Each structure stands twice: as C-alpha cells, then as structure tokens.
Amino acid sequence: MDQMTVALDQNGRTATTATIRQYTIVMDRPSENGGSDAGPMGGETLLAAVGGCFMSTLYAAAGARSVTVKDATCRVTGEFAANPRRFAAIRIEVACDSCPPADLAHLVEVAERGCLVAATLRQGMPVTASVSQPGEG
Template sequence: MQIQVKIDQMGPSTAEAAARTHRVLVDRPVEKGGEDRGMMGGEYLLTGLGGCFMSNLLAAIRAREADIGNVHLEVNGTLAAAPSRFSAIEVVVYAQAADRALLVKLVEMADRACISSNTLRQAIPLTFRIAQPS
C-alpha cells in the first residue's frame, strides 16, 4: 500500500499539493523570497504529524466513549542550523479529561498508531507531553 501526494508548480515560489480530492498551497514567507500563499514544507511536516496523531487520538476517544473533549495540540519543531532540519519535535496535548490516567493511555495509543510519529521517531527525538488546558 502507498500514500501519494502530487505537487505542481503554481507560481515563482508557490506549489499546489494534492492528495485524493484535497488541495493545499505550499509557499515561502515574503522575507524568504516567497509570496506567502501557503505554509512552508516544514510547517506542513509538523501539521502532518499533528493531524495524524490527532485523528488517532480522537478515534481512540470515540471508541472508548471517553469523557475527553476540547482537544488542542501544539506541535513545536526545534530547528538545527546546517543542514536546515528539525533536531527535535514536541507535541503538547491539551484536553479536558475527567480521567487523566485514561488520557495518558490514549495519548500513548494514538502515538503508537500514528504513521507520522512512527516514521519521524526513527530520525529525531519525538516527545508527547500532556499539559493542563488554559
């Protein structure tokens, strides 16, 4: 099985990525010579990780009919200088949970089920942390 994304040039610095019936623009900020018409590739990498993890976490919550809601993630990538890359990524999970121990268990399960975290963990330090909702 494969997952495929197609990417086409749309302008001097802009590309359009397509997966199934979905399309998004990829671009650079103006200060980096782009037109700022979309997120940069590195931002999409963090978005892909967060989206993959979130979909698995929400599925685990639904399957157990857990009293967990208002789920919010912050995905933070630490940049290294040369070559330009992420040297570490942290996913911070915020949620209203009646049972914090269950939330911890479901975060661990979602992490293990996520294609993106399973792939990235082989290359860089990847951590998940649960924070108190604000």
C-alpha cells in the first residue's frame, strides 16, 4: 500500500463525515465554538488516532511476545501552543493491571517506535491543501 486516502463530506451546516472503509466518523465543533456538536473536533480525533494506533501496535507487540494484556487503558493528552494554535506536544500514558510492569514498559517502548501515527507526527511532514475540480474529490 503506497498511500491511504480518507473521504470527507459536509454533514449539515458545520459537521463533516469521514468515511474510512465501512466506518464513518462525524466531526464538528462544540456549540459554544459555533458548531452543532455532532461529533468530536478534528483535534480530538487526532488524539484518538494517536491512541488507537499506539494501542493497536502495543497489542500486536504483546501478542508477538505472548504477553497477556487485558483491560489496558490509554490517555492521550495534547498540550497547546499558540500562533498558530496547534499541539506543541502529545503525551501518551498507558496503564494495564494484568501486565507485569517490566513487560508493559517494554511494550510501550515498542509501540512508541512502531505506531505509524506517532512516528509520522514525530518526524514532521509537509501538509498541503489545494482545490480539486468537481467530481475529483
């Protein structure tokens, strides 16, 4: 797979629906920010993507090492910077009572290296936007 594409369409006045394979995610602003609060904001979805990718990678690493992971939790926190408003840092915290602490520490290290989303953000990349012709998007 040389690339990955997600399609997004307007959903009402302020929301957007992302279609990802057979799944949909509605994103919007809270009503106090001018949205209709039909779903999480894009920044919240970005943090969820970091956490989802990280935990999926951690589970795969655990399976490859025959380490039992049950009822694991993850908290992803984005710390803001201004001008322009953005995340200046993202912190991932993992807890798992069923996993021995040394094993969990190793799995977190493996997942930190192997998570596609975290690795992409850590390296930085160009983000560009352009206008496409009707029917191309």
